[in-house]
Amino acid sequence: xxxxxxxxxxxxxxxxxxxxxxxxxEDGAPAPSPAPARTTGESPRxxxxxxxxxxxxxxxxxxRKHTGSGLRLGDVLDRTSAYTRYAxxxxxxxxxxxxxxxxxxxxxxxxALVLAHGxxxxxxxxxxxxxPREQDRxxxxxxxxxxxxxxxxxxxxxxxxxxxxxxxxxxxxVIGAALALRSSGRPEIDxxxxxxxxxxxxxxxxxxxxxxxxxxxxxxxxHAPVSARPQExxxxxxxxxxxPLVAEIEEKHGTPEADPAFWRGVSPLTYADRVSEPLLIQHxxxxxxxxxxxxxxxxAAFGDAGKDVELRxxxxxxxxxxPRWAAEMDVTEAFxxxxxx
Numbered sequence: 001x002x003x004x005x006x007x008x009x010x011x012x013x014x015x016x017x018x019x020x021x022x023x024x025x026e027d028g029a030p031a032p033s034p035a036p037a038r039t040t041g042e043s044p045r046x047x048x049x050x051x052x053x054x055x056x057x058x059x060x061x062x063x064r065k066h067t068g069s070g071l072r073l074g075d076v077l078d079r080t081s082a083y084t085r086y087a088x089x090x091x092x093x094x095x096x097x098x099x100x101x102x103x104x105x106x107x108x109x110x111x112a113l114v115l116a117h118g119x120x121x122x123x124x125x126x127x128x129x130x131x132p133r134e135q136d137r138x139x140x141x142x143x144x145x146x147x148x149x150x151x152x153x154x155x156x157x158x159x160x161x162x163x164x165x166x167x168x169x170x171x172x173x174v175i176g177a178a179l180a181l182r183s184s185g186r187p188e189i190d191x192x193x194x195x196x197x198x199x200x201x202x203x204x205x206x207x208x209x210x211x212x213x214x215x216x217x218x219x220x221x222x223h224a225p226v227s228a229r230p231q232e233x234x235x236x237x238x239x240x241x242x243x244p245l246v247a248e249i250e251e252k253h254g255t256p257e258a259d260p261a262f263w264r265g266v267s268p269l270t271y272a273d274r275v276s277e278p279l280l281i282q283h284x285x286x287x288x289x290x291x292x293x294x295x296x297x298x299x300a301a302f303g304d305a306g307k308d309v310e311l312r313x314x315x316x317x318x319x320x321x322x323p324r325w326a327a328e329m330d331v332t333e334a335f336x337x338x339x340x341x
Contacts, residue, residue, distance in 0.1 A: 134329070
């Protein structure tokens with residue numbers, strides 16, 4: 001059963017987080033042993049207190065009471081025959097996050113989709129950048145589309161520690177977007193039908209969100225996602241370019257060899273058993289930006305944990321989906337229609 005409303009969503013986020021994974025995903029922190037049954041004449045024993053989660057970890061996000069509210073429509077950016085495009089802001093865990101929203105013409109309420117874009121240098125990013133084709137098509141298909149800018153992007157508030165803390169703040173921004181949609185009270189938005197769609201880095205945000213906030217969304221799609229193991233993304237994207245941020249990350253959090261527990265705690269594969277939403281992953285076989293092997297591993301981990309996951313490989317397609325983009329969007333829309341319509 002899905003969690004409804006901010007209070008219910010928050011309650012879901014406060015579930016115990018010391019949960020081992022199943023079916024080949026990484027091992028999570030061991031759960032505390034239950035208190036032993038009392039025996040006549042034996043003094044009662046105190047229940048062990050679980051160790052606090054590392055503040056930079058998925059368990060810490062699971063324990064946090066997330067908030068999302070104050071969805072505000074600003075300037076009209078564009079009007080088409082099918083939808084109106086607005087600049088928007090909303091509040092997520094105390095930060096103001098900007099974005100764009102496409103609202104279809106016609107009588108609502110419409111199901112909503114939160115879009116999580118891939119990596120774009122925040123210094124050059126502009127509001128709504130990253131998934132323009134998807135924004136347009138999905139709005140024309142009758143979805144309210146909220147594309148979040150994430151913190152440190154466009155008009156969003158700043159979070160100076162976000163990069164060194166492995167950008168986990170983006171997960172909070174996406175959770176806040178869903179909660180803001182649900183609590184907006186706008187007649188165009190059906191807060192009981194919300195999906196999540198991310199590509200590239202945004203696909204990694206999708207994975208994180210599904211394990212941190214199970215039940216918040218109805219369904220999720222990831223196109224050409226990054227690795228579900230942050231250390232692989234660092235080794236693939238940042239270390240070869242000599243990014244100085246790598247040294248800062250390893251100084252603060254240790255290397256995977258020196259502190260494997262930390263790196264397990266930031267991988268959604270460790271917590272694959274928490275996912276409750278159906279997940280569709282689409283990945284091109286010729287993707288030379290994010291290797292297909294990453295999606296194969298993630299799909300296997302979620303599948304082994306008994307989750308509803310489908311990996312669809314796209315022959316010959318690269319990272320951005322060119323000739324097959326329209327066909328793959330047909331698949332994406334059919335998936336969302338099954339779960340949101």
